[in-house]
Amino acid sequence: MLSGLLLGSLLLLCPDAALHAQKPLVNMPAPLFVRTDLQGQRIDMKTLHGKVILLNFWATWCGPCRVELPQFQAWQNQYGSAGLQVVTVSMDDDEQPIRAAVRKMGLNLPVIHGDDKLGTLYGGILGLPVTFLIDRQGRIVERREGAANLPDMERKVQQLLARH
């Protein structure tokens, strides 16, 4: 946990950090953040410990992202009671298209309007979509880029939910 916080702080403080390869952060504690989502709810990653977190970075202009999101909503509905929490971060520049897309897709997931700092905190989000799977201990198990293999991702989510 401490190393995750330390890395997050270093990434924010050191502008040269992103001059090198993106950092996948796999097997490391998920960097903590507190943000308010578009519905005005406070999202504190620390309070989500004990849950399996699917953290998805997306944007309205990203075709593969628009395919994944309804599936993530379905998983939240199906596995929420088993301990899954989906958190999404839109990397759109403006908020209005995000709200319109959320309405159109009928999402009731937490949607955070991201920024470059949050992207850098998570190792550099320089291409979408990107999804992190985080276990109940708050450790990043996987970072998946590009159009996801959804059946495979669902199996992984099920495995993580089965671990206590």
Added chain:
Amino acid sequence: MQIRRRNLFFISSALFLYGLISFQIPIRAQMFGGTSGLSAFSIPQTNLIQPDALNQLLQGKAAARPTILQVGSHMMYSEAHIPGSIYAGPGAESAGLDLLASKVAKLKKTDSIVIYCGCCPWGHCPNVGPAFKKLHDMGFTHVKVLYLANNFGDDWVNRGYRVEQGQ
């Protein structure tokens, strides 16, 4: 006789494959087209520049360096961009194309320009196709598009090429 038949078989197979590939390219362009309808696949191969070639240009003489414009997400530009590149608005939006036009307003039509995005896999990028067309329609004759197969992170940053951060 048998050799002739074999040659004929190889030639016809080659022609069939060529036809199949030629047919597939426009189909793929339509399938993966961006929201504006102009896919990255609409850009001629001769107008593409590979990351290693651009990186070499950047390390060469300053006079040989092209004007580099990022035509995608401003948030991603802030996270990391090619040193010296200018943010020129998302090509998929009309406001973005207006910003692009303003950024090149003082350039000569023969100046070398490289545009790039890298927001998502090449076939899904909604920005580079319309931005390339805009510059072409404005009369720019030396425009290249940086070919980023997966995204800017994978195909530029992770290859160790330099980037800058900030607005």
